[in-house]
Each structure stands twice: as C-alpha cells, then as structure tokens.
Amino acid sequence: xxxxxxxxxxxxxxxxxxxxxxxxxxxxxxxxxxxxxxxxxxxxxxxxxxxxxxxxxxxxxxxxxxxxxxxxxxxxxxxxxxxxxxxxxxxxxxxxxxxxxxxxxxxxxxxxxxxxxxxxxxxxxxxxxxxxxxxxxxxxxxxxxxxxxxxxxxxxxxxxxxxxxxxxxxxxxxxxxxxxxxxxxxxxxxxxxxxxxxxxxx
Amino acid sequence: xxxxxxxxxxxxxxxxxxxxxxxxxxxxxxxxxxxxxxxxxxxxxxxxxxxxxxxxxxxxxxxxxxxxxxxxxxxxxxxxxxxxxxxxxxxxxxxxxxxxxxxxxxxxxxxxxxxxxxxxxxxxxxxxxxxxxxxxxxxxxxxxxxxxxxxxxxxxxxxxxxxxxxxxxxxxxxxxxxxxxxxxxxxxxxxxxxxxxxxxxxxxxxxxxxxxxxxxxxxxxxxxxxxxxxxxxxxxxxxxxxxxxxxxxxxxxxxxxxxxxxxxxxxxxxxxxxxxxxxxxxxxxxxxxxxxxxxxxxxxxxxxxxxxxxxxxxxxxxxxxxxxxxxxxxxxxxxxxxxxxxxxxxxxxxxxxxxxxxxxxxxxxxxxxxxxxxxxxxx
Numbered sequence: 001x002x003x004x005x006x007x008x009x010x011x012x013x014x015x016x017x018x019x020x021x022x023x024x025x026x027x028x029x030x031x032x033x034x035x036x037x038x039x040x041x042x043x044x045x046x047x048x049x050x051x052x053x054x055x056x057x058x059x060x061x062x063x064x065x066x067x068x069x070x071x072x073x074x075x076x077x078x079x080x081x082x083x084x085x086x087x088x089x090x091x092x093x094x095x096x097x098x099x100x101x102x103x104x105x106x107x108x109x110x111x112x113x114x115x116x117x118x119x120x121x122x123x124x125x126x127x128x129x130x131x132x133x134x135x136x137x138x139x140x141x142x143x144x145x146x147x148x149x150x151x152x153x154x155x156x157x158x159x160x161x162x163x164x165x166x167x168x169x170x171x172x173x174x175x176x177x178x179x180x181x182x183x184x185x186x187x188x189x190x191x192x193x194x195x196x197x198x199x200x201x202x
Numbered sequence: 203x204x205x206x207x208x209x210x211x212x213x214x215x216x217x218x219x220x221x222x223x224x225x226x227x228x229x230x231x232x233x234x235x236x237x238x239x240x241x242x243x244x245x246x247x248x249x250x251x252x253x254x255x256x257x258x259x260x261x262x263x264x265x266x267x268x269x270x271x272x273x274x275x276x277x278x279x280x281x282x283x284x285x286x287x288x289x290x291x292x293x294x295x296x297x298x299x300x301x302x303x304x305x306x307x308x309x310x311x312x313x314x315x316x317x318x319x320x321x322x323x324x325x326x327x328x329x330x331x332x333x334x335x336x337x338x339x340x341x342x343x344x345x346x347x348x349x350x351x352x353x354x355x356x357x358x359x360x361x362x363x364x365x366x367x368x369x370x371x372x373x374x375x376x377x378x379x380x381x382x383x384x385x386x387x388x389x390x391x392x393x394x395x396x397x398x399x400x401x402x403x404x405x406x407x408x409x410x411x412x413x414x415x416x417x418x419x420x421x422x423x424x425x426x427x428x429x430x431x432x433x434x435x436x437x438x439x440x441x442x443x444x445x446x447x448x449x450x451x452x453x454x455x456x457x458x459x460x461x462x463x464x465x466x467x468x469x470x471x472x473x474x475x476x477x478x479x480x481x482x483x484x485x486x487x488x489x490x491x492x493x494x495x496x497x498x499x500x501x502x503x504x505x506x507x508x509x510x511x512x513x514x515x516x517x518x519x520x521x522x523x524x525x526x527x528x529x530x531x532x533x534x535x536x537x538x539x540x541x542x543x544x545x546x547x548x549x550x551x552x553x554x555x556x557x558x559x560x561x562x563x564x565x566x567x568x569x570x571x572x573x574x575x576x577x578x579x580x581x
Contacts, residue, residue, distance in 0.1 A: 060280035064355045083470035087483050097314045098477045104348030111275040 001049065007180035008044030014184040015041060018191050028092030029080025030191055032099055036073035037187070040065035041180070048176070070118045071106025072099045074125035081132045081194055119160065126152050129190060141193040148189025155182035204526045205368055206259060213255075213375065214519065217248070217332045223381055224331070232380055233434045235405075235493035241329070242380055245508055246501035246555050248333040249515055250446030253548040254323060255336030256522045257448045260544050262343060263529045263537070269347035273363060276354035283357040293365070296358050297416070300350070300366035305420040307349035308413040316476045317345050319455040326451060328438035328498045330402050335378035340452050370415045374398075384430065393418050396430045403435035405493055409481065436493040440481075444499045447552040449545070503555050511551045518547050528579075536579055543568060543575050 001009070015038025022031030043062035047055050076099045080089040088094040109117045129152065133145040163175040173181070224230045224242040231239040286292050311321035320342035327334045353363055377398040384396045393414045401412040411428035414420045421427035443454055462475040481488045503511065525540055532540070546568040553561020 057282055060282045060357075061355055064276075064280040064351075079470075079473075083468075086470035086474060088470065088473055088477055091483060093313070094477060094479075094483070097310055097317075098473065100310065100348065101316075101345060104345065104351070107276070107348070107351060108272055111272055111279065 001045075004174060004176045004180075005045050005048035005050075007177040007184075008041045008048060011180045011184040011187075012038050012041035012045060014038075014188050018187060022191070023092060026090050027080065027084070029076055029086075029089035029095035029098075030194070032092055032095040033073045033077035033080060034187065034191065036065075036076070036099065036103075037069045037183070040069040040073075044180075067107060067110060067118055068103050071110065071121045072103030074122035075102050075106075077191075078125035078128035078132075081190075082128055084194075119156075123156055126156060132194075133190065144189045145193035148186045148193065151182045151186035152190065155179055155186055158182060204259075204263075204529075207523055207526050209372065210519070210523060213332075213336055216375075217252070217336070220332045220379060220381060221248075227381065234498075235434050235436050235496065237494070240498060241500075243331055243333070244329055244500060245503055246446045247327055247329045248331070249511055249555070250448060250451065250552060251327055251333040251337040252515060253448040253518070253552065254340075254451050255333075255338055256518060257452070257545065257548050258323075258338040258340045259522060260525060260541050261340035263526065264541070265343045269343060270360065270364065272347060273350060273354050274360045276351050277357070277360055280355045281357040282355060285357050285359055285362060287359060287362065293362060296353075296362045297366045297369050299353060299356065299358065300363065300370055301414070301416045302420060303349050303353060304370055304415040305413050305424070307346055308415065309424075309426065310345070310349070311342065312410055312413065313479045314477050315455075315459055315480050317342070318480045319459055320344065320452075322439055322441075322455045323452050325402060325439050326443040326454075328436075328442070330378060330380055330399060330435075330437045332375065332378055334402070334437075335375045337451075341456075373416045378402075389418070389429070390422070391419060392416060397421075397427070399435050399437075400428050400430050402437050404438050404440055404491065404496075405436055406488065406491060407431065408435060409485075409488060436496050438496075438498075440488065440491065442499060445552070446501055446555055447549060449549050501555050507554060511555060514547070514551050518544070521547065532579070539575060540579055543571070 015034040019031045019034040019038060022028065022034065040062065043058050043065050046058045047062040049055055076095060079086075079098070080095065083089050088098050106117055106121055126149075130149050133142070133149050136142070136145075158175060158179045163178055164170055221230075221243045228242065230242050232242050234240040285296065308321075311317045320339045323339040323341075324334075324337050327337055350363060350367075354360075358366075374393065377393050377395050379395050380399065382395040385394050388394055389396045393412070393416055397412045397414075397418050400408045402408075407428055411426055412418060412421050413426055418427060441455065441458060443451055445451065445454070459475060463472055466472045466475045522544060525544055529537055529540075546564055550561055550565035550568055553564055555561075
C-alpha cells in the first residue's frame with residue numbers, strides 16, 4: 001500500500017466510524033455526508049494502490065465520488081450541523097434524497113464548465129460549519145471543534161495548492177496525504193464535538 | 203429521428219384494441235370498492251391521459267439535448283471501463299443496470315415531494331388502462347437524468363444507455379391494464395399488470411409499493427414489494443386532481459408545495475417542504491382512507507362534444523408527430539412557437555369538456571392563429 005492510499009484509508013475509516021455513530025444517534029444527515037466522503041476515500045485507496053490496472057480502472061470513479069463528496073457531501077454536512085432538529089438532518093433517507101439533487105445539479109454545473117463549484121461548494125460549507133461551531137457554547141468540546149475547524153480550513157488551503165513543493169515538508173507528507181489527514185482529523189473533531197454538545201443530534 | 207415517433211401509432215392502436223376488448227369482454231365495467239361497478243375506460247379520463255402524454259413528448263423535446271449531453275459529458279470524464287457493444291449479453295446487462303437505477307429514480311419520485319410533484323401526473327388518473335401508461339409527466343426531466351450518472355461512470359456508452367431507457371419505458375406500457383390477471387411466477391420476478399396495479403392503487407397496502415420498471419426483484423430486495431390482494435383496487439392519489447386538464451394535471455401538486463413553501467419559516471423548513479416524503483415522515487399523511495367512500499371524478503361529455511374532442515385529439519396526435527419530426531430542423535423560436543400552439547391545442551379540449559369559459563376562448567383563439575403560426579413554421 002502506498003502512503004497516499006494509506007492516508008485515504010485513514011480518512012475512509014474515520015468516515016465509516018462517524019457514519020456508524022451518527023446513524024446510531026439519530027444524525028442521519030451527518031452520517032450520509034460522512035458516507036459520501038468515505039466512499040470517495042475508499043475509492044482513493046484503490047486508485048492510489050500500487051497495483052496499476054486497478055488504479056487505472058477506478059480512477060474515473062474516484063474522481064466522480066470526490067466530486068460528489070465536494071458538491072453534495074460537504075453542503076449536506078453543513079446543513080445537518082446547522083439544522084440538527086430538521087427531519088432532513090435526522091432521517092438518513094431524507095438526507096440521501098436531499099443530497100441527490102444538490103449533488104446532481106452540482107455535477108451538472110461542473111460538467112457544463114463551472115469547475116470552480118467543486119471548490120466553492122465545500123468552501124461555503126466550511127464557512128457555514130464555522131458559523132455553527134462559533135455559535136455554540138464553550139468547554140472542551142468547543143476547543144476540539146475549533147481545532148477541527150482549523151484543520152478543515154487547512155485542508156481546503158492544501159487542496160487549493162497551499163502546500164510547499166520544496167523543503168522538508170513535501171518529503172514527509174505529499175499534498176494528497178496532507179489533505180486526507182487534515183480532513184480526517186477535521187471531521188473527527190467537528191462531528192465528534194458536535195455530538196458531545198448536542199449539535200447535530202436530537 | 204425520435205424513436206417514440208415510431209411507437210406512437212402502436213400505442214394508439216393498442217389503446218383502441220384494449221378499449222374494444224374491455225367493451226366486448228366486460229361491457230367496459232369492473233368491480234369497485236363500494237360494491238358496485240365502474241368504467242374501465244372513461245372518455246374524458248382517457249382523452250386527458252392521451253393529451254398529457256402528447257404534452258410530455260413536446261416538453262421532452264427541449265431538455266433532451268441537455269440531459270443526454272450531461273450523460274455524454276459524464277461518460278467522457280469518468281467512465282471506468284469500456285462496455286463491449288458487440289456483445290448482446292452486455293446490452294442485456296445494460297438494461298438490467300438501467301432498471302436498477304430506474305427503481306431508485308422511481309422510488310425517489312414517490313418519496314420526495316418535489317419529485318412526486320412531477321411524477322404524480324402519471325398517477326392522478328382514477329382509472330387504470332393503457333391510456334394511463336401514456337400519461338407521462340412533462341416536468342420529471344428536471345431530476346430524472348441525475349439518477350443515471352453512475353451508469354456513465356460505470357462506462358455504459360450513451361447509445362447503450364438511451365437504448366436501455368427506451369426498452370425499459372416501452373416494457374412498462376403493457377403492464378397498465380386490468381384485462382390481464384395474475385401470471386404466477388412471472389408476477390414475482392417481472393413487473394406485470396398484477397403488481398403494477400398495486401403500484402397505482404391508493405389503498406393502504408398499495409402506497410409506495412412496486413417501483414420496478416422491468417424487474418420487480420428490486421422491490422423484493424429492498425422491501426417495497428406488495429402482491430395484489432383479492433378485491434378491487436382504488437386507483438388514483440390521495441390529493442385528487444379533480445380535472446382532466448393536462449396542464450393542471452402537470453402542475454397541481456406544485457401548487458401544494460408552493461403553498462407549503464410560503465408557509466414554511468427558515469431554510470430547514472423550506473427544504474422539508476421540498477424534500478419530505480409526500481405521506482410524511484411517519485406516514486401521517488395517509489390516515490383515514492376509505493376506499494368504499496371514494497368518489498371518482500367523472501366528467502360527463504355530450505356525444506356531439508365527444509365527437510369534436512375525439513377529432514381534435516386525432517388532429518393533435520398528427521400535429522404532435524409533425525412537431526417531433528420537425529423539431530430538430532426548426533430554429534429555437536419556431537420550436538417554442540409550435541410548442542405554445544400545441545399546448546393550447548391540448549388544453550382547450552379539456553376546458554370544453556369541463557364546461558369552462560376559457561376552454562371556448564382558447565379553442566377559438568388557437569384556430570384563429572393557426573394559419574399565421576403555420577406560415578411562420580412551414581414557409
């Protein structure tokens with residue numbers, strides 16, 4: 001397994017655990033969002049595997065799933081954290097159906113040339129999540145949420161190209177690995193702390 | 203060439219054949235839940251269904267390029283493998299895969315309000331016959347295409363996808379009949395008249411059941427299958443249309459959603475108005491249906507008016523075929539002009555049958571402007 005594939009595996013596992021927990025505690029929307037991101041990560045494990053035929057075969061599926069995660073997963077996560085009492089955020093079935101048109105129209109925009117939507121949709125979602133985190137109480141869970149938020153912003157900065165190409169850092173972690181670890185940490189802290197404070201739950 | 207053009211004469215011939223058989227075999231009567239009988243074919247309902255069907259073909263001409271185009275773009279960008287077009291088994295596999303995604307699309311059409319608003323058009327007839335099969339929505343194209351994007355990612359070539367879609371659509375036509383009874387094992391594997399009757403019923407056991415297109419095994423797999431029970435089924439929807447107007451048939455549930463949207467406060471509530479299940483999260487919107495007390499909407503049409511409306515339907519049918527044939531050759535403004543005239547031609551007879559004043563005005567107006575419109579389109 002390559003280091004890139006391993007970083008995607010870590011992200012996929014974090015998403016799987018969070019999705020399972022959210023399903024159990026009535027946060028279907030957050031669970032579906034984590035699942036969408038996790039599916040992309042799981043396909044990434046295969047794409048970045050050292051076995052070339054498999055990597056080539058799943059390349060398209062991974063890019064598609066990543067696009068879905070960006071244009072549907074993150075907006076759904078933001079909505080579900082911001083409106084935890086909404087039936088759409090509580091019912092996994094409702095969340096799936098909400099994610100579908102959000103994703104469908106997002107993909108359509110991307111296919112028709114508005115490629116920036118794949119960055120804008122998650123960025124707007126992160127701002128919405130930041131608003132939720134900053135709005136809710138204090139304590140240790142808030143500190144964890146703020147750390148998660150910082151990691152989330154760091155993840156998007158990395159995705160946008162803010163990762164050095166020279167020096168010691170890139171030899172330690174590639175841009176792909178940095179993005180995946182940042183996202184994994186961010187999701188764990190933001191979603192986990194939301195549960196601890198009752199945000200995103202019933 | 204639009205392949206539906208070839209199918210239209212077959213559809214019309216089989217609708218007439220079924221109506222003749224319904225009269226010959228059963229005197230056009232079947233049992234209803236109140237213990238009496240009802241018509242299998244009712245003139246205004248069948249005309250309304252055929253007008254809705256023609257309207258859907260005209261509406262579909264416009265976004266067709268966009269939805270097929272999006273599939274092609276997705277295929278070019280993401281296809282993981284190339285499907286062998288020379289292997290017949292691969293084509294069969296494409297139909298099965300299409301049918302799987304059709305199941306989910308159809309399920310969403312029933313379980314999400316904004317999608318149900320489009321699909322309800324197919325269900326708001328209170329009769330069940332081959333004309334009901336042609337009663338297709340003009341607005342479901344907004345969401346339908348996105349359910350098949352995974353097929354593009356799987357590498358199903360666009361021509362295979364379009365063919366599979368056509369096969370799936372055409373297969374479902376024959377399942378809309380009360381003249382064919384149960385078919386044994388077939389009813390448990392394939393979509394059949396028996397299990398599709400359940401799908402169109404509004405009795406408690408029928409709601410949100412049997413979504414399959416060709417295979418009903420998807421329903422058995424995902425827990426939405428219901429076998430037909432003894433006794434008559436009450437067809438239609440719980441928010442009855444009470445009209446044969448093809449435009450209202452397409453739009454009436456959108457007005458329900460619009461009312462709820464206006465009443466909803468905040469983004470979450472507005473999203474719920476759009477994306478909640480039509481029957482509510484716990485099925486609370488379904489309580490209290492009494493099949494025996496159900497009053498069917500029937501429009502009484504005089505023999506003279508029936509002959510006129512029947513003749514207009516034949517004219518509209520021929521003009522709709524002409525529209526579909528010429529649409530790709532016309533400029534955009536000509537397409538829009540022809541479509542507007544056709545919409546008037548399909549709505550006006552409904553107004554006449556319902557005795558509406560606007561029906562007479564619209565009918566007169568569309569014939570007065572027919573010559574200038576024809577001149578702009580053909581000369």
